[in-house]
Each structure stands twice: as C-alpha cells, then as structure tokens.
Amino acid sequence: MDARLADDLARMPELLENVRARAADLLAGLAERSVAVPPVPAKPLPLPPSGVGLDNAMADFADRWEPGFSGSAGPRYLGFVTGGATPASVAGDWLTSVLDQNAAPGLDSSAPDLERETITWLRELLGIGEEHTGAFVSGATMSNTVGLALAREWLGEQQGISIADAGVGALADVTVLSGTPHSSIYKALSMLGIGRDRLRTIPTLPGREAVDIDALDSALAALPGPAIVVANAGTVNTVDFDDLEAIAALRERHPFWLHVDAAFGAFAALSPAHSHLVAGLTLADSICVDLHKWLNVPYDSAIQLTNRQDLQVRVFQNSAAYLGLPAATPDFVHLTPENSRRLRALPAWFTLRAYGREGHRSIVERNIAQAQRLGDAISVSPRWRLLAPVRLNVVCFTLANNPTKPAIDKVTQDLTAAGTTFLTPTVYAGTPALRAAFSNWRTTDADVERIAKEINAGDRHLSGNDQP
Ligand SMILES: *Cc1c(COP(=O)(O)O)cnc(C)c1O
Numbered sequence: 001m002d003a004r005l006a007d008d009l010a011r012m013p014e015l016l017e018n019v020r021a022r023a024a025d026l027l028a029g030l031a032e033r034s035v036a037v038p039p040v041p042a043k044p045l046p047l048p049p050s051g052v053g054l055d056n057a058m059a060d061f062a063d064r065w066e067p068g069f070s071g072s073a074g075p076r077y078l079g080f081v082t083g084g085a086t087p088a089s090v091a092g093d094w095l096t097s098v099l100d101q102n103a104a105p106g107l108d109s110s111a112p113d114l115e116r117e118t119i120t121w122l123r124e125l126l127g128i129g130e131e132h133t134g135a136f137v138s139g140a141t142m143s144n145t146v147g148l149a150l151a152r153e154w155l156g157e158q159q160g161i162s163i164a165d166a167g168v169g170a171l172a173d174v175t176v177l178s179g180t181p182h183s184s185i186y187k188a189l190s191m192l193g194i195g196r197d198r199l200r201t202i203p204t205l206p207g208r209e210a211v212d213i214d215a216l217d218s219a220l221a222a223l224p225g226p227a228i229v230v231a232n233a234g235t236v237n238t239v240d241f242d243d244l245e246a247i248a249a250l251r252e253r254h255p256f257w258l259h260v261d262a263a264f265g266a267f268a269a270l271s272p273a274h275s276h277l278v279a280g281l282t283l284a285d286s287i288c289v290d291l292h293k294w295l296n297v298p299y300d301s302a303i304q305l306t307n308r309q310d311l312q313v314r315v316f317q318n319s320a321a322y323l324g325l326p327a328a329t330p331d332f333v334h335l336t337p338e339n340s341r342r343l344r345a346l347p348a349w350f351t352l353r354a355y356g357r358e359g360h361r362s363i364v365e366r367n368i369a370q371a372q373r374l375g376d377a378i379s380v381s382p383r384w385r386l387l388a389p390v391r392l393n394v395v396c397f398t399l400a401n402n403p404t405k406p407a408i409d410k411v412t413q414d415l416t417a418a419g420t421t422f423l424t425p426t427v428y429a430g431t432p433a434l435r436a437a438f439s440n441w442r443t444t445d446a447d448v449e450r451i452a453k454e455i456n457a458g459d460r461h462l463s464g465n466d467q468p
Contacts, residue, residue, distance in 0.1 A: 083292060
C-alpha cells in the first residue's frame with residue numbers, strides 16, 4: 001500500500017474528526033458567508049506525482065479553493081430555486097459515501113429496499129397514488145428525460161412497435177405540446193432524439209403562465225395521432241400551475257401521454273392552503289420532482305415517478321448473465337439511465353425520518369410566508385413593480401421606472417457584490433426582471449427584513465441607473 005494511504009488508514013478516526021470539526025465550522029459560518037463570490041479560479045496545479053495525505057490536502061483545499069465557494073446553502077441565497085441541506089440530510093449524505101453502496105442490483109445489499117421505502121414516503125408526502133413507482137436520479141433534468149423516454153416508448157406502443165428496439169426513426173411524427181415548459185424539457189427532447197423542434201408551445205391564459213385548456217384541446221384535436229403533453233406544475237418565473245385535472249380530463253377525447261414537471265411545485269401539496277395547485281398530479285403518466293430544491297437535501301437528488309413501470313423496463317433494461325432479468329420488482333439497474341449508482345435515497349431518507357411530514361411542511365409554509373412578505377414589501381416600494389402575484393415561493397419583480405436589461409444587470413451585480421443576498425435575473429413576458437426564490441430551511445423572518453432592506457437600498461446601489 002502507498003505510504004500516504006497506509007498512514008491515512010492508520011489515522012482514520014483522527015483525520016475524520018478533523019474533517020468533522022472543519023465541517024462544523026463551515027456550517028456555523030454559513031449564514032454570514034458571502035452568498036455569492038465572483039469566480040476567481042485558483043491557478044491550476046499539475047497532478048501531484050506523490051500525494052500529501054488527507055491533512056495536507058484539506059489545508060490546500062481550505063487555502064486555494066474553499067474561499068471561492070459561495071454560501072448558496074445559506075439563508076439569503078434566493079437565486080434559481082436552490083434549497084439547502086438539513087442537518088439529517090447532510091448526515092445521510094456523509095454515510096452514503098462511508099457505506100458506498102451501489103444501489104443498482106439487488107443481489108448483495110438491502111440498499112435498494114431503502115430506496116423503495118424512501119420513494120413510498122415521498123409519494124405519501126406529495127399525495128401521489130400507489131400506482132406510481134419511482135427511482136432516484138440526479139436532478140429534475142434527468143427526471144424529465146426519463147419521463148419523456150417513457151412517453152416516447154408509449155408513442156411506439158400506440159403504433160405497435162418498441163422504440164427501445166426499433167429506434168426513434170421508426171416513430172411517426174412526434175408532437176410535444178406545452179404551455180410554459182422549463183428549458184430542461186428542450187434539452188431532454190434533444191437527448192432523446194425527438195428533437196427540440198417537436199415542442200409546440202400552446203397559448204397561456206391572459207397574464208398567466210398556465211396553459212389555456214381550450215387552446216390545448218384544439219391543438220390536440222387537430223393532430224393526426226397520439227401526442228405528448230408536458231404540463232407544468234410550478235413555472236420558474238411566477239410559479240404558475242397548469243390545471244392538471246382539466247388536462248388529464250382531455251384524455252377522454254384525445255390520446256396523449258401526460259408528463260408533469262413538478263420539480264419544486266410538487267411541494268405545494270404540503271401546504272393545505274396551496275395543495276389545490278397540484279390537484280390531479282397523481283393522474284399523470286410520469287412525474288418529475290426535484291429533491292435538492294425544496295426537500296433541502298444536498299446536490300444531487302431528484303425522483304421520477306410513473307404508472308407504467310413496464311415501459312420503463314423496456315427502455316432501461318440492462319440484462320447480463322450476472323445481473324439477471326428484470327423481475328416483478330425490477331432492480332434499479334433496469335429502471336434508470338445509470339447502471340452503477342450512488343444511494344441517493346439515503347439523505348432524503350434521513351431528513352424524512354428526522355423531521356417527518358410536519359418538519360417538511362413547516363419548511364414549505366415558512367418559505368411561502370417569506371415570499372409573501374417580500375412581495376408585500378416590494379409592492380409598496382416606489383422603486384419596484386411586482387410582475388405577478390406571489391403564488392407560492394417566488395417573487396418576480398422589476399424596476400418601476402427603468403425595467404431594462406442594463407439596469408437589472410446593474411442591480412444584480414451590486415447585490416452580488418454586497419454579498420447579503422443573491423437573486424437571479426430573468427425575462428418575464430418580455431420584461432427584464434429579477435426573481436427571489438425562497439426554498440431554504442434556514443431562512444428566518446430577520447433574513448427577509450435584511451433582504452427587503454438591501455433590495456430597497458436604491459440610493460446606495462443605483463448610481464442613477466434605474467432613474468427615469
Ligand atoms: C430546476 C428545474 C428543472 C431542472 O432541474 P435540475 O435539478 O437543475 O436538473 C426542471 N424543471 C423545473 C420546473 C425546475 O424548476
């Protein structure tokens with residue numbers, strides 16, 4: 001054994017104790033860590049011919065790289081929809097690495113059964129019915145990709161062929177219909193050989209991002225054959241929701257596969273006052289839910305769910321002499337794009353076991369109330385204009401007097417430089433704007449006050465740019 005490796009093995013308890021202490025320090029400082037740091041990469045070093053051991057590697061990381069890492073897991077990072085990591089989920093993530101299970105085959109470990117238990121818990125948490133089975137994947141993009149792969153296989157089934165065997169070239173014209181799809185839907189269509197151009201956007205309701213059901217009905221009626229409909233349960237700009245029950249009801253008249261992208265919107269189910277927004281989610285043929293967003297587990301983690309596991313096995317089966325054929329309860333190796341795979345379920349299992357439905361409901365309800373409070377502050381500020389009502393956990397707003405890209409970019413840069421809060425710029429209905437997305441378990445009311453103050457600190461940040 002390499003001498004450094006042997007030395008680290010001999011000192012493992014002490015070395016890991018040092019890592020634990022460092023982790024505790026980092027977490028203790030997270031709330032005040034700069035939310036975003038302008039990337040200044042360290043000068044690349046050549047590959048070390050002989051190593052320095054774990055202690056020295058830690059010191060080098062702390063010196064050269066760690067200062068450039070953002071406080072994105074902290075309470076005032078409102079960019080994208082980011083979430084943090086609960087204490088129990090961090091513990092679960094550590095132990096995932098410690099035990100290093102390969103949750104692909106079911107031959108040698110009960111790890112895959114823990115994944116199944118976690119999927120069942122998540123189904124219950126989100127009000128999704130027992131007819132859906134699921135698996136962990138790396139994120140919502142991969143979940144959307146798996147869902148649309150099943151849709152593709154279903155289209156083949158309508159033609160009496162298997163696309164998994166015959167290839168996508170055997171498929172008659174494919175049409176994908178959606179109101180306000182996330183960018184990852186286009187990426188998934190590209191990866192699946194369906195093609196980005198096959199997505200046709202359907203008009204939305206006036207002043208909304210939710211699809212116009214009558215327009216969708218007409219578009220489906222005009223198609224020569226079965227289609228794919230991507231419904232959106234929580235758009236990223238204004239968290240608008242398609243009417244899932246009304247869309248599902250259209251299947252009585254038109255044949256289509258219903259995929260729902262509920263990456264973070266699915267968590268509306270935890271709030272009794274908002275659960276109506278996801279009514280009908282369980283009627284979907286495939287569902288995408290991200291966990292590294294609102295469940296507050298570390299990257300990377302999402303689930304995909306479907307009521308057609310048979311199609312999933314057709315697409316993803318990986319039969320080999322040593323793996324066996326898919327059984328009644330197929331191993332995950334036959335269900336997901338990966339073969340070997342991390343036990344991603346463990347951090348989610350830990351947080352659900354530690355905090356339960358009530359703990360996670362309180363994260364969601366607090367974040368919704370916080371978004372509402374910031375929305376109220378913005379709606380009375382002369383500097384800003386809300387672009388949409390705060391429906392859930394995102395505030396979408398722009399400069400009242402100068403809603404232009406240069407002015408919004410300047411605000412974003414100034415806020416990022418100040419380091420207190422991080423927002424991402426967007427364009428909503430043609431208007432350059434900002435989004436503030438609440439999804440972190442650590443965020444407090446005091447944080448919201450600080451954020452509101454920072455955003456309204458126009459005079460300090462303006463440099464005259466957003467004046468009329
Ligand atoms: C974040 C998001 C995605 C993509 O998620 P990743 O985890 O980044 O792959 C897809 N759809 C919606 C609605 C999202 O919010």
